[in-house]
Amino acid sequence: MGIVIDGEVTEIVLRVPYDRDIHLGELLVMDDNVFDGRRYLLRVTSIGYGYEAAENDWAERAAGSIMLMDGREEYTIYHRERRLYKEVKCLPMGRIEGNEIRPVKTIPSHFSSSREPEPQDYRVLERYMGDIAVGRLRSGERALDIEAGIDGNTFPYHIGIFATTGMGKSNLMRVLAGSTMRSGRYGMLILDPHGEYYEGPPSEPGLRDLNSRRLRVYSSRNMRGISPLQVSYREIYTSDMASIYSVSEAQREALGIFWRAFGRDWLREVHDHSFEELVERFARIERIHENTLSVVKRRVDNIFDMGMVSEDPDYSVSNQIIADLMEGRVVLVDTSGLREEEELLISSVLARRVFEHWQNLFLEHHDEFQRAPPVLITLEEAQRVLQDAKRGVFPRIAREGRKFKVGLCAISQQPKLIHEHILSQLNTLFIMGLSDDKDREKLGSASKQDLSPLRNEIKTLNVGEAIITSPFTPFAIPVSIYSFEEFVRNYREEQEGTRIEHDDGFV
Ligand SMILES: Nc1ncnc2c1ncn2[C@@H]1O[C@H](COP(=O)(O)OP(=O)(O)O)[C@@H](O)[C@H]1O
Ligand SMILES: [Mg+2]
Numbered sequence: 001m002g003i004v005i006d007g008e009v010t011e012i013v014l015r016v017p018y019d020r021d022i023h024l025g026e027l028l029v030m031d032d033n034v035f036d037g038r039r040y041l042l043r044v045t046s047i048g049y050g051y052e053a054a055e056n057d058w059a060e061r062a063a064g065s066i067m068l069m070d071g072r073e074e075y076t077i078y079h080r081e082r083r084l085y086k087e088v089k090c091l092p093m094g095r096i097e098g099n100e101i102r103p104v105k106t107i108p109s110h111f112s113s114s115r116e117p118e119p120q121d122y123r124v125l126e127r128y129m130g131d132i133a134v135g136r137l138r139s140g141e142r143a144l145d146i147e148a149g150i151d152g153n154t155f156p157y158h159i160g161i162f163a164t165t166g167m168g169k170s171n172l173m174r175v176l177a178g179s180t181m182r183s184g185r186y187g188m189l190i191l192d193p194h195g196e197y198y199e200g201p202p203s204e205p206g207l208r209d210l211n212s213r214r215l216r217v218y219s220s221r222n223m224r225g226i227s228p229l230q231v232s233y234r235e236i237y238t239s240d241m242a243s244i245y246s247v248s249e250a251q252r253e254a255l256g257i258f259w260r261a262f263g264r265d266w267l268r269e270v271h272d273h274s275f276e277e278l279v280e281r282f283a284r285i286e287r288i289h290e291n292t293l294s295v296v297k298r299r300v301d302n303i304f305d306m307g308m309v310s311e312d313p314d315y316s317v318s319n320q321i322i323a324d325l326m327e328g329r330v331v332l333v334d335t336s337g338l339r340e341e342e343e344l345l346i347s348s349v350l351a352r353r354v355f356e357h358w359q360n361l362f363l364e365h366h367d368e369f370q371r372a373p374p375v376l377i378t379l380e381e382a383q384r385v386l387q388d389a390k391r392g393v394f395p396r397i398a399r400e401g402r403k404f405k406v407g408l409c410a411i412s413q414q415p416k417l418i419h420e421h422i423l424s425q426l427n428t429l430f431i432m433g434l435s436d437d438k439d440r441e442k443l444g445s446a447s448k449q450d451l452s453p454l455r456n457e458i459k460t461l462n463v464g465e466a467i468i469t470s471p472f473t474p475f476a477i478p479v480s481i482y483s484f485e486e487f488v489r490n491y492r493e494e495q496e497g498t499r500i501e502h503d504d505g506f507v
Helices: 058-069 119-128 152-157 169-183 238-244 249-272 275-283 290-305 318-326 340-364 366-371 393-404 420-425 437-446 452-459 484-503
Strands: 002-008 011-017 027-031 039-051 084-097 100-102 113-115 132-139 142-150 159-162 187-192 215-219 330-334 375-379 406-412 428-431 465-469 477-481
Touching: 002 084, 011 039, 027 084, 039 058, 039 452, 100 119, 119 142, 132 169, 132 465, 142 477, 152 375, 152 393, 152 406, 159 169, 159 437, 169 187, 169 330, 169 375, 169 406, 169 477, 169 484, 187 318, 187 340, 215 318, 238 249, 238 340, 249 275, 249 290, 275 290, 290 340, 318 330, 318 340, 330 340, 340 366, 340 375, 340 393, 340 406, 393 406, 393 420, 420 437, 428 437, 437 452, 452 465
Parallel strands: 159 406, 159 428, 187 330, 187 375, 215 330, 375 406
Antiparallel strands: 002 011, 002 113, 011 084, 027 039, 027 113, 039 084, 084 100, 132 142, 132 477, 428 465, 465 477
């Protein structure tokens, strides 16, 4: 398959037969031919042409001859096997030692040869693949017969899912949610601004097709059998409004004054008072400008008009959401019926409620906190709320959530817009096809592993292909993500299987 001809500790160069079909990202195994039992795991990072010829310009001259013959007769390359080869550069990913992968600190001996990995070679990788499977380990473009994923206990260390539109972010999110349901050990709050998770895109399955009791759904749209999404007006703070809407300094001050005047009833009070009453009370004494009052009042009224805010101060879906997450369920919140600002407002309020609940357990109820599952809050188009490292609840979760077992999963097609302090908090990155150089660069520097040898592979990722990088595995893991359709099929078969075992009285 390939023999070492050159290189150093961080890069091994192989001579590979000219007719061997080899691809970027392929995994190879190398058995050291001097030190018995020493095995290396390699990953192809670059492929080039190699010629063995006495004269440096042999290839050029041969090409000239081929051109002159213009296809009329066949140009014969004597000793083709000898003359032609591929020069393949590999990244040594690790040294396989018993049941472990160790860092590589030496080179394989001269002329050691590489081969395709066999199942027993990558069995040792299984322990790094986590309990939340998202696909299969990928060698080049080929999916190997070993499941790959992440450890749910790393949810609180935050996740980023990055790809250009159409490369498979939402599909991956559905698989991640399905796997989390299957495990039952973690809570997941999915904020779904496009309303695409429950039913799935046209002609593709959605989360409902898993028929899982571990799924709870709330929707801002009127959907049969789905609970309506409503929060209490007392849950919306002036700071939520200030972090989502683009507010002027004057509006920010006005919000502060309302908060001092009405406390948590501010939204209701501003809504219930007429504009004239507000002017009467606030324009003169507190010197809020009438224009400012009118803008804030209009926004508050809009929030009520959306029907997302219940008139009953004690009615809110958040308590039920928290209870479900505590029991290891996946809660899907479809905000697709809302305008962007209201969608972000409701999403922020729910995320804050969940964050504060876990924080409160940590601070006040130690035993309950120990029992509480880690929870992951996922947000599409996350660049919208993560450009500023300080403002709003999502940056706060990225900064502080870890301690309280609350993770953020930021999904975005433009990671370069996310503040670098936030990016650096995302410990696990799913890097998928990204067409923009700047996006890839940004992720390269945010990653906890050195991705520079993988630059070529990352550039050429296809739909559904990903590299998972995190500090929790000895190297970045190439995966082929399940299509959600395939995931649903497997999941159902598995469910059928356990049901049959039940019938036979096995379990
Ligand atoms: N892992 C995958 N395997 C097979 N097809 C996929 C996979 N991921 C995505 N696709 C296909 O690509 C389409 C776009 O994927 P999607 O997840 O909606 O991309 P994004 O959310 O990044 O825009 C999907 O509708 C599906 O047909
Ligand atoms: Mg999408």
